[in-house]
Amino acid sequence: MVLVAALLLAVGIRTSVAQMFYIPSGSMLPTLKIGDRIIVDKLSYHVHGVHRGDIVVFRRPPLEKADYTDLVKRVIGLPGDVISLHLGRVDIDGRPLAEPWLPTPAPVSSPSPLTEPFSLNHPYRVPPDEYFVMGDNRTDSEDSRYFGPIPASLIVGKMAFVIWPLGATARLVVVSVLAVVMAVAVVAVVVGLALSGRRHGRLHHRHRAGVGGRDGVGGRAGAGVGGRDGEGVGGTG
Numbered sequence: 001m002v003l004v005a006a007l008l009l010a011v012g013i014r015t016s017v018a019q020m021f022y023i024p025s026g027s028m029l030p031t032l033k034i035g036d037r038i039i040v041d042k043l044s045y046h047v048h049g050v051h052r053g054d055i056v057v058f059r060r061p062p063l064e065k066a067d068y069t070d071l072v073k074r075v076i077g078l079p080g081d082v083i084s085l086h087l088g089r090v091d092i093d094g095r096p097l098a099e100p101w102l103p104t105p106a107p108v109s110s111p112s113p114l115t116e117p118f119s120l121n122h123p124y125r126v127p128p129d130e131y132f133v134m135g136d137n138r139t140d141s142e143d144s145r146y147f148g149p150i151p152a153s154l155i156v157g158k159m160a161f162v163i164w165p166l167g168a169t170a171r172l173v174v175v176s177v178l179a180v181v182m183a184v185a186v187v188a189v190v191v192g193l194a195l196s197g198r199r200h201g202r203l204h205h206r207h208r209a210g211v212g213g214r215d216g217v218g219g220r221a222g223a224g225v226g227g228r229d230g231e232g233v234g235g236t237g
Helices: 002-017 168-236
Strands: 018-022 037-041 055-059 070-077 082-086 089-092 130-134 155-164
Touching (some): 018 155, 070 089
Antiparallel strands (some): 055 155
C-alpha cells in the first residue's frame, strides 16, 4: 500500500506539478551547464503569466532542426514587444534591455543568417500569445532567431532551480520532499493498520456470535448433541 501510494504521488507530481530535465548542450552557459539537472515548475503559469527573464522548458517548435524533444531558453520578448539588436545588445521597444543574467562582459547578441523576419536583422514584433526566447550563450545558441517565437501552448513550465549539482536551494527542497514523502508513508501505514484492526474486530465478533448459537442447540439436546456441537465449533474455530 505504501509503495502504491508513493508511486501514485510520484506520477501525479511529474504530470501536473514538477518534472526534472537534463541539460544536453551549452546554449544556456554560464547559467546552466552541460549535465545539469533542473526542476521545472508546471503550475506557475496556470496562476500567472510568463515573465521576461524566465527560463522556460518548451516542446520543440516545428522549425527547430535539433533532435531534442524539449528545449530550454530564456524569455526575452513578450507578446507585442518590438525586439531589435543594436551594437550587440537587445533592445525592447527601442530601449536597451537590462540583462543581469548575462556574464560580464556580456556576449554579443547578433542576428541569425536567415532571411526570416524573426532573424532580428530588422526590428521584429512578437505575435500575440507567443514568446521570443534566447539562450544566455548568445554566440552559440539556436533560439528564436533561428526557429521563431514559440507559442504559449508549447511551454512545459518554468525552471524552478538546479537540482544537480546540489546547491543550497536544491538541498532544502530535497529535504522538504523527503519529509513530505515520509509523512505520507507514515499516514498510509497508520491508516492501513487501523483498517486491518477494524476488519479483525468484525471477524472476531462474528465468530463469537456463531458459537453462542450452537451452545443453544446443545442445551436442547443433551450430551450426544453437545458432543457434535463441540466438534463443529472446534472445526469452525
